[in-house]
Amino acid sequence: MQPFLFQRAASEDEAIAALAARPDAVFVAGGTTLLDLMKLNVATPGALVDINALPLTGIDVLRDGSIRIGALVRNSDLAHHRDVQSTCAVLSQALLAGASGQLRNMATVGGNLLQRTRCYYFRDPIYACNKRTPGAGCAAMEGFNRIHAVLGVSDHCIATHPSDMAVALVALDAEVRIRGKGGERTVPITDFHLLPGETPDKESVVAPGELVTHVTIPVRRFAQRSAYVKLRDRASYEFALASAAAALDLHDGVVRDVRIALGAVATKPWRASAAEDVLRDNTLDDTTVAAAADAALRDATPRRDNAYKIELAKRAMIRALHLASTTGGEHS
DSSP: OOOOEEEEOSSHHHHHHHHHHOTTEEEESSOTTHHHHHHTTSOOOSEEEEOTTSSOOOEEEOTTSOEEEETTOBHHHHHTOHHHHHHOHHHHHHHHHSSOHHHHHHOBHHHHHTOOOOOTTTTOTTSOOTTTSTTSOOTTTTSOOTTSOSBSOBTTBOOOOOOSHHHHHHHTTOEEEEEETTEEEEEEHHHHBOOOTTOTTOOBSOOTTOEEEEEEEOOOGGGGSEEEEEEOSSSSSOOOSEEEEEEEEEETTEEEEEEEEEESSBSSOEEOHHHHHHHTTSBOOHHHHHHHHHHHTTTOOOOTTTTHHHHHHHHHHHHHHHHHHTSSOOOO
């Protein structure tokens, strides 16, 4: 066990100041990922700043109909919230597909966004990992890479982002509110997570000492008709091998607008813009959907053990589009 300090913050200002005073400190809320990594000696913070007392637990429907979600909202509460279920079902479905009931009761929205990869080599300090130790190399490149990414990869990292929730948020055009010593800023969810490039240790735009405070889901016509599909080795308590979130605005069978996001096949929650371009303003038929699926995976770069993910992701996307198209009602 590595020794560390523990303190509780009573306000956002106090929490941010605590991290400013100790560069080796990190925030802790549910701790469902952080505590695991500490036990594995993958994460070794010098101090934990408990932020559970901060007033960031609300789920509020704003005047314009958008939904503002506090960073400390538990995954279970968000998944079962009536307004979330009725206006953006894909988010509820994605949350309920993740982890287990016990973990969902502890895990928070902010923590879910910032969770670390499930790569075997990242989680075992005896192996080389550029995320854990920049410049060390990537053991997954030539190792057992069945669960690894085929999209958004680099020569330095092929680890997947594990979140289900974040995939749904990409399909909903969500925005993330971040606060630090320099003030507040809002970041589109598509820009929140970073591609590995040459710096895979930098996984998001959250700078040291900054705090995620809220996630906002704007009003979008396509959110009313949405679905999430998760394909995995077993039916529960398992991370995805491929997943897809789809949201559709249909009128007389024609796609007026669409959002598609893929999970477990990329180094970040993946917006499938090329697939959206194929579908938009076209009839949602089998031929068009198949062409969209091909477009979504056209730039995939498989390794020795994960080429199967290309076909798997296509099937997840096709299934999600089918489910989304059969929910809700036609919009005029």
